Amino acid sequence: MTSNFKFPFWPRKQSSRKFIDLIWRTTTRWANWDPSEKFQPGDFGYTDHETGRFHRTGNIYLDPHIGPIAQRYKPQKGEVVEKYIANTGNAVAISISAGGHVDALSAAEVLLQGCWKFNRARGALLAMYKYSLVTVPDEFFNEDLSSFECLKGKQIVTQVYVCPAYALYLSNKNNETFSLALRATSPTGVPGISAGSHLSMNWVSHDVSGLFHHGSNANSSFYPLLVIKEVRRLGSRRREAPEPGVPVLPEGTPGWFNIEPPWGDLDEEGDEDSRQYADDSDTDF
Structure with missing residues (x-):
């Protein structure tokens, strides 16, 4: 499995928190800072306030108490989707030819490509190739789960994005242009094979100039993006993350909602504004 971190700048733990926050604001999904770390639907645990990373403490399908109920609702895997690209509003997609670098690759080699222009504000980009979505069925959350101690105060991973190749980028506040392409190659490195027959x-x-992290392996999996939910009362947070198509419930109604960052607004370095505090006190079990 090929996975690579490059740290040309900003080797601080707040880098993960800043990236996760930016992607959440764009997608209401939770970025996995180390996509080689495997997560599965039904994992439960908590998110770290300092780093934003999700820490697993168990899984509903393996837990001896809640497992018999969860096993009635097996994870469902969706169809493979060609690509997924999420970028913050200050990352403007431009023609790949503007970069003048990736054009040398033949069209048959290129599986996914793009070029983005960032401004002086910190920006984020997450790209996935041929991802599928594995989901805990919604019906599981219609069960009465309030009596299970293992879930009290915990969050549950309800969806996992799984793919053989990903790239994430955190910009350097430098009016930069970032070019990216995923290339198919043969085992011997000979170019020109078709995308449908690529072996690597x-x-x-x-x-x-920013922080670039990527991985690719045609025979393995990465887990760059998660949907994580928790029980709370609607309207109990300053920043709600409503799901498209989900019926609007009366304010104060308890239910399972996408988590939101457990910190206040962050500055460009990923530090929390000391004048703002996230309210994490209103959970129902």
């Missing part, structure tokens, strides 16, 4: 993949990037 690798990322090609240029103009990297």
Whole structure:
């Protein structure tokens, strides 16, 4: 499995928190800072306030108490989707030819490509190739789960994005342009094979001035993005993350909602504004 971190700047634990916060604001999904770390639907645990990373303490399907109920609702795997790209509003997609670098690759080699222009504000980008979504069925959450001690105060991973190749980028506040392409290669590195018959993949990037993390393996999996839910009363947080198509419930109604960051607004370095505090006190079990 090929996975690579590059740290040209900003080697601070707040980097993960800043990236997760930016992606959440764009997607209401929770980024996995280390996509090689495997998560599964039904994992439960908590998110770390300092780093934003999710820490698993158990899984509903394996827990001896709640497992018999969870086993009635097996995880469901969706169809493979060609690509997923999430970027913050200050990352403007431009023509790949503007970078002048990736054009040398033949069209048959390129599986996914893009070029983005960032401004001086910190920006984030997450790309996945041929991902599928594995989900805990909604019916599980219609069960009465309030009596299970293992879930008290915990959050549950309800959806996991699984893919053979991902790339994440956190910009450096430098009016930068970032070019990215996923290339299909043969085992001997000979170019020109068709995308449908590729046996290996690798990322090609240029103009990297921020934090770039990527991985690719046609025979393995990465887990770059999660949907995590918790029980709380609607309207109990300053920043709600409503799901499209979900009926609007009266304010104060308890239910399972996408988690939101457990910190207040962050500055460009990922530090929390000391004048603001997230309210994490209103959970129902």
